[in-house]
Amino acid sequence: MRKTALIPALLAVGALALTALPSDAAEPPTLAGAFSAAAAKYDVPREVLVGVAYAETHLDDHDGEPSQANGYGVMHLASNNVNKTLSEASRLTGLPVAELSKDNASNVLGAAAVLDAYADQARLSDRSDLGKWYGVIAKYSHSADAPTARLYTDEVYRIIGKGVNAEGVTTQPQRVVPDRGAYAKTAPLGTAAVDYPGAIWNPASTSNYRVGRTAAISTIVVHVTQGSYAGTISWFKNPSAQVSAHYVIRSSDGEVTQMVAEKDTAWHVRTENPYTIGIEHEGFVDQPSWFTDAMYRSSAALTRNIADRRGIPKDRAHIKAHSEMPNNDHTDPGPNWNWDYYMQLVNGGEPNPPEYNFTTWGSGVNVRSAPKLSASVVTTLPGPTRVFVECQVQGDTVTAGGYTNNWWAKLRDQKGYMTNIYIDDPNPKLPGVPEC
Structure with a gap:
């Protein structure tokens, strides 16, 4: 083909290639999707990944800023003299350290790769058995000693047992008997402190x-x-x-x-x-x-x-x-x-816990006589409704509107807190205050 004929042909091919491109760039993965993808790629239970992340950071990446121990991201991939999970993740995934420390999806993927490698080293054959991951999670902590590693890992298993609902990521409560292995002989920390009784x-x-x-x-x-x-x-x-x-x-x-x-x-x-x-x-x-x-x-x-x-x-x-x-x-x-x-x-007072202006979300929010689902319904709020509450009252687990927790809100009026009046809306969605 002559050069003069080739140029129009190439232009035509280029035009076709351009028209074949998607009109919008792909949406970045959600945090929930990142956990699912990483769990599938590295054969690490999603509950383990989320449990570790929640124990470390409550699923907040803190805008890429390091922790006190120089750990990054929702999975707390660290870089210090005893914990080098950040560089391990880079070696295992091929992703640069800067990406692993700043990008949530990469951070979760890197942690899954590290946990996968530790599971291989432990010859963990049945990866679906959550209880068998105890030693792997303990190793991920890079704790200073066995009692501290047990402290860390027991907390992860407490979270797995309770379930997580935060930052759009949800896991269901799991009844798991941890297989502590060598850590079973490690007594939980319990020596009395030198100055403060009970510490x-x-x-x-x-x-x-x-x-x-x-x-x-x-x-x-x-x-x-x-x-x-x-x-x-x-x-x-x-x-x-x-x-x-x-x-x-x-x-x-x-x-x-x-x-x-x-x-x-x-x-x-x-x-x-x-x-x-x-x-x-x-x-x-x-x-x-x-x-x-x-x-x-x-x-x-x-x-x-x-x-x-x-x-x-x-x-x-x-x-x-x-x-x-x-x-x-x-x-x-x-x-x-x-x-x-x-x-x-x-100063020894017994004040009511902090008061927050609380907006119920959705309709049909129940007001009950006690923080229990079995308690009688006093009334139903049409919602959205703005009320004042006392936070941190624990009761039965409540699931509504895609959110689950067991923190109930105690209602108050202009005269003070009302007796035995609780609201079971589990998520006030108020920025800057604890969930009620």
């Missing part, structure tokens, strides 16, 4: 705090971990962390772990360490879902105990946020921490 003693690495004090204790500092409870404990036990706190508190139930004796100087507020006691709270500053009533009450009881023992005034001049301390650049506990409620609890 668990699990000491930080001696490389992460200073023995003794150079100043009298006069201030209690409230922190947020920017990571999970077990992950934070493990990080403080890592000699290279160069950071610690006296106490760490779990979100779900307010469990307290003491890691540094109060007589010693934890490294948590730079130049202000000598005269302070640090309390870390599991969670992230931009996620109010971590700040449960159980955590508030447990932390307040601890703070009250420290203040009473040490003669520290129970006021905001002596109980401070990390962000309020001199020579510090942190923002925790952030705007979602309810200082008014917390200080009321610290």
